[in-house]
Amino acid sequence: MANYSQTSFLGGMNMAVDDSRLSDDEYSFAMNVRNRFGELTPIKRPLVINTGFTANQRFQGIYTVGDFIILFQNGDAKYKHRLSNVWVTLWNASTEPTLRMSATADFIYVQAVPPGTCSFAYKAAGTSEQITLDTSATKLSKTVAAVVVQDGVNQPNLINFSSTEVSATITVRKAYTLTQHGTTLTDPITKEEAVQREYVPIGKQMMYFNGKLYIISPDGKAIYHSVSGRPLDFVVAINTDGNKISSVEDDHGASVVGYSISYEPITCIAPLNTESFFVSTRTASYAVTPDYTRTLFGEPMFTKKYLFGASVVNQYSFVDVLGDFAFIDTEGLRSFNAVQQLRNEGRNSAFSLKVAKLLGDVTQDTKISAAITFDNYAFFAVTTVFGHGVLVYDITLQKFVSFDNFTKDDDTTCAPIVQFTKIDSADTHELYAVTMHGELVKMWSGIKYSVAHMQTRAFSTGDSRVDQKPLFLKALFTDNKPIESVALQIPWSTSVGNLFHDGMGTGTVPVFQTPPTTSTSPITITVKAIPYTLAIGTVIRFYGYSAVSGYSIPNDLDDSLDGTFELTSAAAVGATSLVGKLTTKSFVHWNSPAYIKYDGGGTAYCTPISNGVLAQSVAAKTLPAPTFAGMDYTVNYPAIWNGENKLYSLMFNFQSGRTGWKISYTLKWDNAATLSIINVETQDITSKNSLMTQAYGS
Secondary structure (H helix, E strand, O other): OEEEEEOOOEEEOOOOOOOHHOOOOEEEEEEEOOOOOOOOOOOEEEEOOOOOOHHHHHHEEEEEEEEOOEEEEOOEEEEEOOOOOOOOOEEEOOOOOHHOOOOOOOOOOOEEEOOOOOOOOHHHHEEEEEEEEEOOOOOOOOOOOOOEEEEEOOOOEEEEEOOOOOOOOEEEOOOOOOOOOOOOEOOOOOOEEEEEEEOOOOOOOOEEEEEEEEEEEOOOOOEEEEEEEEEEOOOOOOOOOOEEEOHHHHHOOOOHEOOOOOOEEEEEEEEOOOOOOEEEEEOOEEEEEEEEEEEEEOOOEEEEEEEEEEOOOOOOEEEEEEEEEEEEOOOOEEEEEHHHHHHHOOOOOOOOOHHHHHOOOEEEEEEEOEEEEEEOEEEEEEEOOEEEEEEEOOOOOEEEEEOOOOOOOOEOOOOEEEEEEEEEOOEEEEEEEEEEOEEEEEEOOOOOEOOEEEEEEOEEOOOOEEEEEEEEEEEEOOOOOOOEEEEEEOOOOOOHHOEEEEEOOOOOOOOOOOOOOOOOOOOEEEEOOOOOOOOOOOEEEEOOOOOOOOOOOOOOOOOOOOOEEEOOOEEOOOOOOEEEEEEEEEEEEEOEEEEEOOOOOOEEEEEEEEEOOEEOEEEEEEEEOOOOOOOOOOOOOOOOOOOOOEEEEEEEEOOOOEOOOOEEEEEOOOOEEEEEEEEEEEEEEEEOHHHHHHHOOO
16 A cells, blocks of 8 residues: 655646656646645635626726726726725716727726926037036926826826825826927816926837836837936927927927837836836847936937847736746746746746646737736736636745636636736735726635636656555545625615515614515515626525514624525626515514625545546535534633534545556535645555465455
């Protein structure tokens, strides 16, 4: 007999080598799990948000600025505060048609910039390449803090939020053109009349770096840059009076001091942790450095250094991973430092080697690839041999830990993700994504847990003369728990007055049916818009109480008084009515929170794999729902807590399993339980076994 165990999963996912050569804490593959604490914990499903904007229409971008989320669709824009449920229109065809962006642009780009810091008057120093400051002259108006919005076609828009509060005022206007630069205008943002020294050219991708705003030209082949300390002032070329040389943009606009690095269009521009910034084209990547020893009109000229032939697919696929810069290119994942040090342009760099087989020969699409860092993880939305999903890299462990397929609450899979964005403030951490089919999802905020899947390392003696026959696998699941979420509330209506007590003793007095009551046929109740997709059979729990007089308080300590409503028809996100059967054990307080509850039960499935081939049919075991038998608050000390049963040890028997030189196992479970330990027992099979069997038989 041979006994194997896997008591820690900190080694992460490794598909780089034969699975029989993995270390004791590694696993071959996993879906929808995290392992930061040495156990495999399922993740919650994404919450689909499809109200407040045009559903199923492709997004051109999603961005967060402070606590605000901004969405772009069909050239229109909406925003909402994270604490608000209401999407507010920034511009569309009916409200602000002059602010509309291109409806056909693949992406709309956004960059937030701080207010300008430089306000001294300056002018060109004759025919030299320098400028001089005129401290005796009236100071220039500083450029404003704003969110710059570009589509490569239209004059950019500027968005200004007065604060980060829900009640913040929002101002939107067009950025000033070269013609408007130096003219007297009343700025809607500052509400002040002044000579406006602002000019922002039309462009695409943007980057704010070391006091300057950089913009990629509409054709993608030049880098425009602003005046240092004035992010919204691109009039670099000035005369000896300190004014623009002319209003002819082709002659004296941003392009005359722009910098080009290649014939190919630029796909990504991003800051590095040096004095240089990163620029990628369709065929190569470069480090570009502002050179302040060579200036033109007092602004730096640039030098470039070729880095490598790998390139970033788009502006949203470049992230910082503990000082390394990881990105997605058309062939897979690359690590900036690894490629630079190893001089290896292939996928087999130090960063991505362990998931190279998962990426295979798949070509990454420039329109459905994205990356972001969040909660000390790096997420890469890529296309793999298993389809589109998100590779999860744990920055703390420096390991790939999972491939997430993001199944929604209605058991369908999210369309390919095109962009991530996050709110990462002092009091909240939220990650959002948009898909190519026009879905907006808030990650890990659904009511259900995703189905977790893992494939163990292969267990083998290491001796090619000895085969393994699987006997059983024992899996310890911990922290099994029910799923419950405050999901809806029932406003008062006379249609439900005979079933729900108002609990306040005011208004129209409802006619009560004597509890307990069970509706014999489905009834319809009105609810506030629900955030989840709810399937038939979903049970909703309401607090109950025994008194019927006014001002009674629901008893949330006694589950025996609760009422339930079981859906007989499915409900979509945003539904304002539910159809189902009501059961009351007491009177139900109609205006108290209602809880959608899943009892936490589930099923675990296990299949052995012999020499890389599924060895037999799937074995299934029930993960019972945890039970609760706690103490009432009136109990007297001493008392012992009778907690819920959260631990389950399941044994999967494979006596008829197929032998092989190496045996691995797949495990899948569909509830919130954590996989903690795996113990495996196999029988060694050698050429002597047959003779021994005959000897014992005689």
